[in-house]
Amino acid sequence: xxxxxxxxxxxxxxxxxxxxxxxxxxxxxxxxxxxxxxxxxxxxxxxxxxxxxxxxxxxxxxxxxxxxxxxxxxxxxxxxxxxxxxxxxxxxxxxxxxxxxxxxxxxxxxxxxxxxxxxxxxxxxxxxxxxxxxxxxxxxxxxxxxxxxxxxxxxxxxxxxxxxxxxxxxxxxxxxxxxxxxxxxxxxxxxxxxxxxxxxxxxxxxxxxxxxxxxxxxxxxxxxxxxxxxxxxxxxxxxxxxxxxxxxxxxxxxxxxxxxxxxxxxxxx
Amino acid sequence: xxxxxxxxxxxxxxxxxxxxxxxxxxxxxxxxxxxxxxxxxxxxxxxxxxxxxxxxxxxxxxxxxxxxxxxxxxxxxxxxxxxxxxxxxxxxxx
Numbered sequence: 001x002x003x004x005x006x007x008x009x010x011x012x013x014x015x016x017x018x019x020x021x022x023x024x025x026x027x028x029x030x031x032x033x034x035x036x037x038x039x040x041x042x043x044x045x046x047x048x049x050x051x052x053x054x055x056x057x058x059x060x061x062x063x064x065x066x067x068x069x070x071x072x073x074x075x076x077x078x079x080x081x082x083x084x085x086x087x088x089x090x091x092x093x094x095x096x097x098x099x100x101x102x103x104x105x106x107x108x109x110x111x112x113x114x115x116x117x118x119x120x121x122x123x124x125x126x127x128x129x130x131x132x133x134x135x136x137x138x139x140x141x142x143x144x145x146x147x148x149x150x151x152x153x154x155x156x157x158x159x160x161x162x163x164x165x166x167x168x169x170x171x172x173x174x175x176x177x178x179x180x181x182x183x184x185x186x187x188x189x190x191x192x193x194x195x196x197x198x199x200x201x202x203x204x205x206x207x208x209x210x211x212x213x214x215x216x217x218x219x220x221x222x223x224x225x226x227x228x229x230x231x232x233x234x235x236x237x238x239x240x241x242x243x244x245x246x247x248x249x250x251x252x253x254x255x256x257x258x259x260x261x262x263x264x265x266x267x268x269x
Numbered sequence: 270x271x272x273x274x275x276x277x278x279x280x281x282x283x284x285x286x287x288x289x290x291x292x293x294x295x296x297x298x299x300x301x302x303x304x305x306x307x308x309x310x311x312x313x314x315x316x317x318x319x320x321x322x323x324x325x326x327x328x329x330x331x332x333x334x335x336x337x338x339x340x341x342x343x344x345x346x347x348x349x350x351x352x353x354x355x356x357x358x359x360x361x362x363x
Contacts, residue, residue: 146287153295157302190282197288201295 002110005117006135006173008159010151012122014143015180018216019238020119021049022227023139026242028083029227032114035074037086037105039131040121041096044088050077051223052085061089064101070108079228084113094126102130124158133164137174137245140204143181144193152177153202177204178241181212184257195255208241210234211254304334315345325350 007020017038024036037060038046047053052075058068063086070086077083086105089096109116120131132138138159142152159173160166166173179195186192199206215232219225227242229235233254240250312332319325325347333344 146291149291150294150298153298157299161302187284190284193284193287193291197284201288201291 002113003115003136004106004110004134005115005137005139006120006132007117007139007141008120008128008132008155009122009141009148010124010128010155011143011148014141014148015210015216016122016141017046017049017119018220018226019139019141019178019180019210020046020117021225022235022238023242023245024083024115024117025077025080025225026227026238027115027117027246028077028080030242030246031082033082033112034115034117035084035086035109035113036117036119037131038088038119039097039127040119041088041094041127042090042092043121044090046085046119047075047087048223049220050085050225052078052087053223056087059087059089060105061091061096063105064097070105079224097127097130099130099133103134106134124154129158129162132159132173133162135159135163135173136165137176139176139178139207140202141178141180142198142202144179144187144195144198146193149193149198149201156202156204175204176207176245177202178207178210180210182209182254183212184255188257195252206252207244208237209252209254210237210241303336308332308334315347319347323349 005023007016007023009016017040020036024034028034036046036050038044039060040046041061044059047056055075058073060073062068063070063073074084074086077085106116118131118135121127132155140152140155142148156175159175163173165171177199179198182195183192187194195206195209211233213226213232213234215229215234216226218232219229219234226232226234227238230239237254240253243250312330315332316325316327316330319330329348329350331346333342333346335342335344
């Protein structure tokens with residue numbers, strides 16, 4: 001059975017697209033045929049993060065309006081042949097996506113793909129609603145910062161009441177916490193909410209922590225999902241997350257200050 | 270933390286403040302999230318009915334919805350204006 005994952009947060013700029021790209025690539029690299037869909041109509045960016053912006057011919061809205069077939073619109077990833085990208089359109093018409101249209105496209109994708117990753121736009125408007133409506137699993141991307149945590153909680157309320165599973169009284173969407181842009185050293189100084197703090201407030205199952213990392217900007221600069229940068233901390237953190245999601249038991253990393261005891265003791269940088 | 274830090278008495282510690290504020294806010298927002306959507310309209314209409322008979326202020330009425338494990342409670346609280354006897358009446362409806 002195919003599973004639909006929504007990557008959501010409410011707040012913008014917390015790392016939804018970075019996470020969608022990394023997770024989708026990770027799942028495909030593990031041998032699962034995966035599609036990743038950009039739901040941010042009018043402000044598409046997943047194509048840029050995946051490095052396929054010059055190969056976009058047809059988009060999600062074209063498929064919904066039946067101006068193109070799904071196969072025409074899907075872009076096969078250059079790094080992994082099990083990964084396909086469905087870009088958003090750049091139309092300014094906010095109502096370009098419809099519930100029936102999105103449902104039809106997802107049903108078609110489910111026949112052929114194991115995982116369908118839906119990259120949600122920020123906010124709680126139509127695009128965000130449609131991205132989460134059909135989901136089986138939700139990856140709630142949160143920064144250890146007050147407005148992001150509050151918006152994530154709001155999003156959890158919406159997932160629990162406005163999704164297809166909620167409306168049909170089916171088993172609820174499985175919700176996972178992904179804490180991004182985490183700085184263990186600032187947590188240690190009491191300047192940043194800790195993983196435990198955020199988990200306590202949101203009471204969510206922690207899938208993983210992504211440390212604040214230079215590699216994320218490097219990856220987006222070059223249009224390669226950060227998970228492919230296997231030497232980087234963020235890349236490894238995303239690889240752990242994918243493995244945990246697939247049922248592997250991996251201890252959490254990047255939560256504690258990475259500096260060694262002696263370097264800490266003598267104030268080394 | 271460096272050796273010097275062990276001698277510093279105060280830490281930057283704004284995170285605990287963030288946590289405290291969030292816990293209060295999230296608890297408040299969650300309790301109002303489960304309220305039925307008709308509540309504001311109900312409050313408005315109740316106020317109109319009461320005003321036919323008694324003059325009460327806009328904020329004299331509060332409608333609360335609470336959910337326990339097996340029961341839902343709708344609490345309507347109306348503060349009547351001071352008359353010469355200077356008493357307030359509370360009407361509670363469950």
